[in-house]
Amino acid sequence: MSKKRGVDKVLFWIVCFAVMSGLFILLSSSMGLLAKGDGSSFHGIIAQQSIFAAIGMALFFFFISKVHYKKLAAYALPIFIFGLVLTVLVFIPGIGFSHGGARRWVKMGPLFFQPTEVLKFSFVVYLAAWMASKHTGIKNFYTGFLPFIGITAMAGLLIMLEPDMGTMGLLVVTGVSMFFVGGGKLKHLLLMLLAMLMVFSLMIYMKPYRMERVKVFLNPSYDEQGAGYQLKQSLIAIGSGGLFGKGFGMSVQKFKYLPEPIGDSIFAVYAEEFGFFGSLFIISLFLFFLYSDLLY
Template sequence: MEEKNSNIDFPLLIITLILILIGLIMIMSASGVRAYNRYGNAHYFFSRQLLFVLAGLILMLIASRLDYNIYYKYSRIILGLGFILLTLVLIPGIGRTAGGATRWISLGFFDFQPSEAIKLALIIYIASFVTRKSSKIQDFKKGILPVVIIIGLSAFLIMQQPDMGTAVNIIGFSFIILLVGGMRFKHLFGLSIPGVLLMGYYISSAPYRLNRVQTFLNPWEDPRGSGYHIIQSLLALGSGGLTGVGPGNSRQKFLYLPEPGTDFIFAILGEEFGFIGAAFVIILFGFFAYRGVLIALNARDLFGSLLATGITSMIIIQVLINIGAVTSLLPVTGITLPFISYGGSSLLISLYAVGILFNISRHSQ
């Protein structure tokens, strides 16, 4: 019998709000120099992020009150809209290019990133597909192949932007949903072989992608060129020591470290608050994952469980990719840190996704 809780998952709410607060503090510190140099206003990025936070919290509230089963009903339409946006960004004159990547559609007041929307759309679609095909999920042709084609097409379009980090995230959370839904490991293994080969070909087919891998292996080989980003990131983390140089006292943010408020904000956090501050943020994300898994386990139905699994996986995989790149454990992919990095699209979609988690928890068994 369904039991509807009157309250949302309070621990998850507190964790999310703390992460957002840390993000605002770090954006104020990390992006001030760049904002002043570019716009003459040191608080430019902070004030915009504050607006994104307010809008995101409203979206989170709406999603927490909207019965998640509505996504099951309209999953195909949601996916279709996501693909339309993902295709539009690749059309010359519509997609906006920055830093060699075409990932945004300009809406005037801010640049929307369709790849953020397609992540949530894919989670909804895959969760609904597996729920509908639950009796056939161990049949590769009928239960796996159709959705693998959708996943592959999404990853292909995103890699055309190019956005390797988001493509890896999509592949990661998609197969986690499939495995939780009952996919056989032999099917996963069978798909991983051609997947690795295709990824290897994709990386080697473009010199700049191959250069990123080589830089990851030895950034000191080209310290003023391709290795500059990661070296400056490591210098920031190393400078922080155990307790950090203090809030606002980062040196690397003074135009030494590229993208200090977005891709490399964790490096500035580590510099200012040290190992203790960085570990605290990692622990918060660990608790976020724990609460997400609990919501998935206690969901009232398979769709809710898979939806919670996908949302939690999406956020945590992105965290792992970002922190892995900042600490030189993974190649740099240009992916941001959820709730903390500057960026409207990521924050809005992430908070809406958290709102869905709240709704699933409110309808838990």
């Protein structure tokens, strides 16, 4: 990171390109709302996300240029507790609400957001600070592994209750990776992964729709008009983009075919309009972002 300016130029442009790419493809993906005659939602989404992008970038660059990451250790526990409390709010009637069969959203005035996004950040901050304080004690089963399980379980169980299996899986994988890099014993990690495999298997078995998703994952052509519909339409969008794409705003799949063109399926819209090379560009941005972070 530049000592004079406080902000790394490469990181700055990576974030700028990623945010601008996101806004452009959101603009295109939202055109499906205009086709449905819902112009108010279209303009509302674009205005809201543009404001959030500007605020988010301003806070991001202020944070990375003014706050040294080591200073977060002193506030790691309050940050983690804040993330947990926010996530609990999704279960409180009148504050949290359901969408798509899961309680993942909180409404505060005009704002709608997913507290799990805050929890993911707070979990990483606290886990990193906790591991740094343990030193070699991280290798001990009682002072290292069991507390790690407890920290992960506190965050994971709340996410599981929403339910949000994808985010829970991401949180567990992130935690396990950090624990391993931080000096945790491999046998402890293998024990945890075995336990998590059993838990995930049980959760999949208990809910038929989850089993359907597993079948679709293993066989993309399974139930193309039912559980596999979204995947099938996404593959059509990505494949029809070819090498260079159809051009900005020219996606066909976003009109009535993709169930969530401004949500889960937004990458499919991007791939259809910008093709293989456009998709490679956006993926490369995230990889360079990760690489630039690892340098520091």
